[in-house]
Amino acid sequence: MSRELGEEPPSSLRIVRVALAGNPNSGKTSLFNALTGANQHVGNYPGVTVEKRRGTCVRDGVRFEILDLPGSYSLTSYTPEERIAQEEILEGNHDVVVVVVDSNTLNRSLVLLAQVMLTGARPVLSLNMSDEAFRAGQRIDVDKMQVLLGFPVIETVGHRGLGADRLLEAIRKSAITPAERPRVVLGERLDAAILAIRARLGTAVFAPALHGWVAVKLLVGEQAFLDAAERGQEEEAIREALQRRHQIESETGMDISLFVTERFFGFVDGLLKEVVTHRARVDARELSNRIDKVLVNRVVGLPLFALVMFGIFWVTFSVGEAPMGWIEAGFGALGRWVSGWWPDGSSSVIRSLLVDGVIGGVGGVLVFLPNILLLFLGLAFLEDTGYMARAAFLMDRVMHLFGLHGKSFLPMLTGFGCTIPGIMATRTLENERDRLTTMLVLPLIPCGARLPILMLLIPAFFAESWRAPVLWAVYTGGIVLALFLALLLRRSLLRGEDAPFVMELPPYRLPTLRAVVLKMWGRGWLYLRKAGTVILAISLLMWVITAYPKPEQYQVDLEQAAGRLQELDHEQLAAHRAAEDLRYSIAGRLGRTLEPIVAPLGFDWRIVTGMIGAFAAKEVFVAQMGIVYSMGEATNGPETLRAALRRDYPPSVGLALILFLMIGAPCMATVAITRRESGAWKWALLQFGGLTAIAYLVSLVVYQVGRLVS
Amino acid sequence: MAPADPTSTLTGALEDYLETIFLLVRDKGFARVRDIAMAREVKSGSVSPALKRLSEMGLVNYERREYVGLTAEGEREARRVLARHDLLGRFFSEILGMSGEAASREACAMEHSLSAEAMDRLVRFFEFLTICPEMDLHWLEKFHCCTVVQEDVSSCTRVFPGPSKPRVDLREEPKSVTDLVPGREGRIRQVRAQGAVRQRLLDLGLLPEVVVRVERVAPTGDPIWISLQGSHIALRRCEAESVLISEE
Ligand SMILES: Nc1nc2c(ncn2[C@@H]2O[C@H](COP(=O)(O)OP(=O)(O)OP(=O)(O)O)[C@@H](O)[C@H]2O)c(=O)[nH]1
Numbered sequence: 001m002s003r004e005l006g007e008e009p010p011s012s013l014r015i016v017r018v019a020l021a022g023n024p025n026s027g028k029t030s031l032f033n034a035l036t037g038a039n040q041h042v043g044n045y046p047g048v049t050v051e052k053r054r055g056t057c058v059r060d061g062v063r064f065e066i067l068d069l070p071g072s073y074s075l076t077s078y079t080p081e082e083r084i085a086q087e088e089i090l091e092g093n094h095d096v097v098v099v100v101v102d103s104n105t106l107n108r109s110l111v112l113l114a115q116v117m118l119t120g121a122r123p124v125l126s127l128n129m130s131d132e133a134f135r136a137g138q139r140i141d142v143d144k145m146q147v148l149l150g151f152p153v154i155e156t157v158g159h160r161g162l163g164a165d166r167l168l169e170a171i172r173k174s175a176i177t178p179a180e181r182p183r184v185v186l187g188e189r190l191d192a193a194i195l196a197i198r199a200r201l202g203t204a205v206f207a208p209a210l211h212g213w214v215a216v217k218l219l220v221g222e223q224a225f226l227d228a229a230e231r232g233q234e235e236e237a238i239r240e241a242l243q244r245r246h247q248i249e250s251e252t253g254m255d256i257s258l259f260v261t262e263r264f265f266g267f268v269d270g271l272l273k274e275v276v277t278h279r280a281r282v283d284a285r286e287l288s289n290r291i292d293k294v295l296v297n298r299v300v301g302l303p304l305f306a307l308v309m310f311g312i313f314w315v316t317f318s319v320g321e322a323p324m325g326w327i328e329a330g331f332g333a334l335g336r337w338v339s340g341w342w343p344d345g346s347s348s349v350i351r352s353l354l355v356d357g358v359i360g361g362v363g364g365v366l367v368f369l370p371n372i373l374l375l376f377l378g379l380a381f382l383e384d385t386g387y388m389a390r391a392a393f394l395m396d397r398v399m400h401l402f403g404l405h406g407k408s409f410l411p412m413l414t415g416f417g418c419t420i421p422g423i424m425a426t427r428t429l430e431n432e433r434d435r436l437t438t439m440l441v442l443p444l445i446p447c448g449a450r451l452p453i454l455m456l457l458i459p460a461f462f463a464e465s466w467r468a469p470v471l472w473a474v475y476t477g478g479i480v481l482a483l484f485l486a487l488l489l490r491r492s493l494l495r496g497e498d499a500p501f502v503m504e505l506p507p508y509r510l511p512t513l514r515a516v517v518l519k520m521w522g523r524g525w526l527y528l529r530k531a532g533t534v535i536l537a538i539s540l541l542m543w544v545i546t547a548y549p550k551p552e553q554y555q556v557d558l559e560q561a562a563g564r565l566q567e568l569d570h571e572q573l574a575a576h577r578a579a580e581d582l583r584y585s586i587a588g589r590l591g592r593t594l595e596p597i598v599a600p601l602g603f604d605w606r607i608v609t610g611m612i613g614a615f616a617a618k619e620v621f622v623a624q625m626g627i628v629y630s631m632g633e634a635t636n637g638p639e640t641l642r643a644a645l646r647r648d649y650p651p652s653v654g655l656a657l658i659l660f661l662m663i664g665a666p667c668m669a670t671v672a673i674t675r676r677e678s679g680a681w682k683w684a685l686l687q688f689g690g691l692t693a694i695a696y697l698v699s700l701v702v703y704q705v706g707r708l709v710s
Numbered sequence: 711m712a713p714a715d716p717t718s719t720l721t722g723a724l725e726d727y728l729e730t731i732f733l734l735v736r737d738k739g740f741a742r743v744r745d746i747a748m749a750r751e752v753k754s755g756s757v758s759p760a761l762k763r764l765s766e767m768g769l770v771n772y773e774r775r776e777y778v779g780l781t782a783e784g785e786r787e788a789r790r791v792l793a794r795h796d797l798l799g800r801f802f803s804e805i806l807g808m809s810g811e812a813a814s815r816e817a818c819a820m821e822h823s824l825s826a827e828a829m830d831r832l833v834r835f836f837e838f839l840t841i842c843p844e845m846d847l848h849w850l851e852k853f854h855c856c857t858v859v860q861e862d863v864s865s866c867t868r869v870f871p872g873p874s875k876p877r878v879d880l881r882e883e884p885k886s887v888t889d890l891v892p893g894r895e896g897r898i899r900q901v902r903a904q905g906a907v908r909q910r911l912l913d914l915g916l917l918p919e920v921v922v923r924v925e926r927v928a929p930t931g932d933p934i935w936i937s938l939q940g941s942h943i944a945l946r947r948c949e950a951e952s953v954l955i956s957e958e
């Protein structure tokens with residue numbers, strides 16, 4: 001495939017604006033990636049894309065500006081993300097609208113094409129997943145289809161990029177040839193009604209190209225269109241629509257929405273009768289069905305699901321251990337090597353900055369890259385095979401018990417990776433209350449950024465044999481708490497009826513190795529980039545406030561001068577001074593000011609400084625503990641950090657700390673995204689305040705009980 | 711934010727408005743303020759405050775426009791009110807044997823004064839009378855013959871020599887998708903759901919005459935997994951119940 005990425009277009013370039021529309025999970029994003037070379041999120045379940053994404057590709061002097069849209073079943077708005085797609089298509093800002101359909105379910109997916117045709121857009125049809133349909137024995141006379149429809153039809157295989165070239169060519173052609181408006185034949189009655197309503201529509205509010213679609217919407221009585229028509233003084237058209245509707249309903253005995261939908265399906269049926277030369281001989285889902293017999297089995301379905309989840313986390317932690325050790329050793333060596341540039345005991349600022357700030361801070365975060373990669377590998381596997389949709393099916397009942405929705409489970413699974421995309425993914429929930437509930441409890445799902453915290457703290461405070469169970473308990477605990485809080489919310493602030501659960505289940509698909517690796521790498525790269533930018537910047541800031549200001553005189557020196565202290569050797573003296581430095585610094589003072597608040601939880605000022613950092617980004621906690629300890633002790637490396645933590649805090653503090661960081665104080669980005677997605681500060685603040693309060697209580701109980709016991 | 715529970719604050723008059731709008735929309739295709747005023751036999755000016763209240767409760771779409779529409783919630787509410795009215799009417803006519811018009815009048819007078827609980831119990835009682843298969847319906851016939859219809863009390867024992875056709879119509883409940891066991895197919899007859907769910911089901915291809923098959927049910931029995939024309943869909947029983955079928 002030829003595409004020139006990143007090439008500056010010459011000024012004579014023509015620009016063609018393209019939108020990719022289609023049913024959910026029809027492969028729009030796969031095609032988008034193939035066309036633009038992007039690495040946007042793809043997954044084998046409906047509702048992966050919830051935002052518009054732009055990309056470009058340049059070919060033969062034409063610059064294609066491509067817009068990937070969320071999937072939608074029809075142009076009738078329903079969920080927030082479907083509305084995005086609908087608005088984009090109706091606004092008509094595109095030269096070409098590529099309708100991407102799943103060739104396995106043509107009779108349904110082509111309905112959207114018929115609707116797009118009515119909006120006056122210039123369509124190009126992409127028969128995607130043609131590989132699967134071909135294998136099942138379905139054959140389509142594409143040439144005949146093009147003639148009948150009057151615009152290009154291209155068979156594509158999105159995830160392999162097959163047909164992408166021909167698709168671009170077709171887009172280019174249809175953008176420059178002023179094609180006649182394609183005709184949709186919806187049967188005598190409906191066509192007559194549309195014609196009659198159109199004839200009465202003026203051009204004041206609705207663009208003439210859109211009139212066909214407007215007529216349909218007025219006919220079915222969609223409020224938004226009625227309102228717009230009324231504002232535009234289109235009384236005649238409204239009256240005509242009401243009359244026609246009444247007439248159709250009384251003549252056919254069907255309600256209007258059923259009648260119109262049936263007519264669209266009728267149009268598609270007629271078209272398919274003409275162009276499908278061979279119908280599928282075998283069920284394309286044969287293998288899928290057999291797998292589902294086991295995986296979604298009534299008896300073993302749920303246990304298997306638990307096992308799969310357990311397996312993913314087990315792999316994340318156990319397989320990740322070895323490479324983690326290597327990176328740890330690497331950073332240790334690096335730290336020592338860099339230290340070696342200065343004479344022993346030197347108090348050079350640069351050295352402290354490099355060794356304590358950069359290597360101690362960012363290194364402490366980077367160590368966990370293998371675990372992050374493995375976790376995302378597991379999630380990618382769930383997403384790309386299609387098991388994720390089954391998980392929603394299996395878990396719906398359980399989620400229902402807690403006032404949630406099977407589909408709420410998908411954002412939660414995404415939340416294991418990162419809370420931010422999880423919160424975005426709640427857009428696929430139809431019901432506003434479900435959406436808010438899911439959003440508010442989502443930070444309780446332990447995200448990838450909390451993994452480093454767990455990896456640091458659990459081995460520090462728990463014996464080898466306890467680590468795995470504690471880890472497991474923390475994860476399940478987070479989910480269970482999220483569910484109970486959801487129930488609480490649904491019983492109090494967000495009371496209301498249950499939303500319906502209707503969800504399409506795609507067949508299993510074998511992800512390509514490339515897709516999985518790319519996805520894992522994409523996420524890994526994000527983590528690296530975050531470590532190299534945000535985390536680095538915050539670590540440096542934390543380093544500055546932890547290192548400065550320096551006291552002019554050390555208490556130790558004074559005491560020694562006054563003879564109140566016995567002789568100290570060089571090293572002891574340095575340690576005393578370093579400890580004083582710490583306490584004297586901004587971070588030290590800040591921490592000690594706030595210390596009384598968290599003292600009942602057993603936390604001291606050092607932990608406080610780490611928690612301040614954690615608010616910026618959770619990983620910073622690990623970085624900051626590294627900074628504090630490497631400055632205070634002239635030692636470094638995560639293993640020694642763990643030993644130091646073990647020395648300074650009892651296990652009850654360790655557990656309280658883990659719980660606090662898991663439950664409380666979602667990071668800055670979470671607060672911001674909750675504000676954006678809920679549309680109100682109050683929800684973001686409720687989330688932050690509520691979770692922090694709960695975390696405080698839980699940690700308080702754990703620490704105080706632990707103190708009593710020991 | 712959660713809207714106030716409409717049922718708790720809906721007064722009798724507002725319920726009547728809701729019902730009127732529903733009937734107008736159903737029969738004429740639209741409801742304008744003046745139609746509503748006419749149907750309720752009030753002045754146009756007194757309609758607006760009521761519509762405003764209903765609109766605040768999220769039951770109707772009304773912002774000083776001429777055309778008034780019901781929201782999904784409003785439609786549900788209206789159906790509930792209507793069903794209640796209908797039921798009371800049937801109680802007075804079928805059980806107590808009053809004339810249709812009188813029964814309807816009584817129903818009107820009574821429906822708003824009953825508490826939700828009393829109404830609910832009455833509904834259940836009525837359902838019990840009409841549906842319970844073990845119920846010996848003769849007593850109702852006897853009741854009619856003895857005290858309401860016949861003045862001649864002594865003849866009442868002679869009227870019923872054996873079982874007779876019950877007067878109350880025991881309509882056969884149509885089958886829904888949920889009645890299919892996994893592996894069985896049925897042909898869709900009707901999709902009864904309302905509003906957005908209905909449109910979603912239609913868009914997914916659940917149309918009359920289409921053959922659906924229940925593939926499996928979730929471990930806990932809900933949701934169920936159906937397939938039609940190559941696509942597979944999960945839906946809760948509650949939604950699936952609205953998809954009526956006839957078994958193949
Ligand atoms: N066999 C086959 N699989 C495909 C094809 N195109 C896409 N896929 C797979 O189908 C799944 C869905 O692809 P996406 O690109 O995420 O679909 P989408 O239309 O963007 O989905 P939403 O964003 O949820 O609306 C992924 O698992 C893809 O790998 C194709 O042509 N053939």
Ligand SMILES: [Mg+2]
Nearest residue numbers: 028029048049
């Ligand atoms: Mg997508």
